[in-house]
Amino acid sequence: MSYSNNLVVFRGAGELASGAIRRLILAGFPVIALETEKPLCIRRTVSFATAVYESEAEVEGIRGKFFKESVDALNGAKEGIAAIIIDPDGAAIRELSPSVLVDARMLKKNSDISRESAPVVIALGPGYRASEDVHYVVETSRGHDLGRVISEGEALPDTGVPGELGGETAKRVLRAPVSGEFIPTMKLGDMVSAGDVVGEVNGTEIKSELNGLLRGLLHDGVMVSKGMKIGDVDPRGNRDFLHSVSDKANSIAGGVVEAVFRGIG
Structure with missing residues (x-):
């Protein structure tokens, strides 16, 4: 089955967003991500936002490319490229008219999206209430519910404490x-x-x-x-992890894919 007519637009293309972008492209969806002029991604080797700085980026075999115009980005997305444009205010959303909008900026508050922003609206992490602000929320807090799709209510609040990695927080x-x-x-x-x-x-x-x-x-x-x-x-000091999507990002990606399919029916 082809999903080429179901454009997915992401706000943000950092590590967590990129795991989901990669998974959706592999499933056959065209994806465009909107970024700022100077993205604040930390894990740049697995973030499509890196394309803003370097013109291109690759995450586990999926190519990302920076485009100046949304029409060119759309053509790139249809070719299986993670298309990145600078649009911090989301002005291109109306023009692109996506089937799905994913807010992956991790702002921890709802600033400027609603269920009317697209036929299916998904948000990552706290700050959004599923069924009111958006259609679905994906849990981003490490633990039993990481990656779970929430159709009623909110994700767990931000604790301010980084997740444990190699025994350290x-x-x-x-x-x-x-x-x-x-x-x-x-x-x-x-x-x-x-x-x-x-x-x-x-x-x-x-x-x-x-x-x-x-x-x-x-x-x-x-x-x-x-x-x-x-x-x-x-x-842990394992260099192999530098260029691979993390367990957390993969779990969240699974939740996003589930929410997309539940939303588009």
């Missing part, structure tokens, strides 16, 4: 010590030791608290606010 996340421009001093895939400087903001160093693999890092030159996540260290 908060220590594995790198955050901006002050507000300003982020400049990395190491690169994705580097092995780091506790105390290593991985970057700086306005001359203030950011040091790793753990030994491990630098699997996530903001693009250089991005403006950040104090306390904002700028990277993460994987204490």
